[in-house]
Amino acid sequence: MPSSVQRKRIRKSPADRRAEIVDAAASIALTEGLECITLRRIGEQLGVRPGLISHYFPAVEDLVAEAFGSAASAELDRLIPAERPDGTPTEHLARFFARATGEAYDDMSRLWINARHLRRYRPVLRDRVGVQEDAWVGRLSGLLRAGVERGEFRTDDPEVVAMQILVVIDGLGAYSNSVIDNCPPAVTRMAVTTAERELGLPSGALIRTTPN
């Protein structure tokens, strides 16, 4: 009868254990915040002693950065899959906005704010945030460029438009869970509006009618 407390040691391969630790840290980062990534908290989550986390990450700061990077890149893959098997750029962009401006994105929105603040004190995290910003701008502008090539979007500089869209999304994220919660659509739809305007699309072109 194994009680709730771990009785027997479970010995895993370093690669597995490390991945498990990063996953746990990323999950905690999304739900509770990056400052809740502590040796004790992660150890508790995995049913393991704090010292073990130190063994894999001698400096917690590295785990924090890794957790953020892991969560952010996973979310980016969900927003704009690197492999796009089917669908037009317009459909993919609509899908992007459907998720990035919905409730499902709230945790990620908070995590971005969390990371942007915490990077002030954590050099390693600062670098990671920079890498992820580049990745997000890169992935989104890639999608926009594809749309321009297929004649669906019209803009001179897809990268600038990508930045503009992300700036608006981050601005809205800052206000989420706030005054703006029950707020006119002219505000909540700002990100989509910006995209439609800058890409020469008619109003409503990026609103998906079929959930997916």
Added chain:
Amino acid sequence: MPSSVQRKRIRKSPADRRAEIVDAAASIALTEGLECITLRRIGEQLGVRPGLISHYFPAVEDLVAEAFGSAASAELDRLIPAERPDGTPTEHLARFFARATGEAYDDMSRLWINARHLRRYRPVLRDRVGVQEDAWVGRLSGLLRAGVERGEFRTDDPEVVAMQILVVIDGLGAYSNSVIDNCPPAVTRMAVTTAERELGLPSGALIRTTPN
């Protein structure tokens, strides 16, 4: 020969001491971050023992909220003075953008991110952030409304435009000290562009030529 360490006690009126503490905390919040507001840190700054800070603020959380509120409302007064002795709404709005998108605003930008993150763990701060958001939206929409009344701006809903402008400013703030640092004007000028578009102004109407 009074050494650098305080030799003699200096006894002040509760009102003075309290104001002094809040000022010190607000200054530290702007330069080092809200989590650096500790009994020891503030006490050191004022040449006073940590216990004294506890005496005036039995719970540090209240001081943190007060410090944020103090810094934010002071900055708001600087951006859009409540008393507007002279100048047109257009001039005042141009002045607002000159400061709110310049380097002088970087500390405040960081502080907003700081507070928006930390409110997750600090209920008292959460309320303060809400109050300040209302104050900022209120003050800015008041200025826009004045402009509409004088026929300088054209919009159906000044409050919505105020929110839109603030969303963009916060979004840009999130990216400041980042990739976007050396970034095309189409991005850095987004806040002004938004205002000009939503208020029916010609491009450049809100760019001040004379520093003030």
Added chain:
DNA sequence: TTGTTTATTGGTCGGACACTCAATAGCATC
């Protein structure tokens, strides 16, 4: 000058944190 009030001190307490390291015990291999 004396006495009263109270702003301020000095010290203590428990808790949470990251980090270190010798000892222990899974697990694969033989």
Added chain:
DNA sequence: GATGCTATTGAGTGTCCGACCAATAAACAA
């Protein structure tokens, strides 16, 4: 079933934090 490697533990170090409180000494009134 015995052996060796090493993943994992347990225990301890030092730091910083907020909170608490009795003792102290300024400032002021009598």
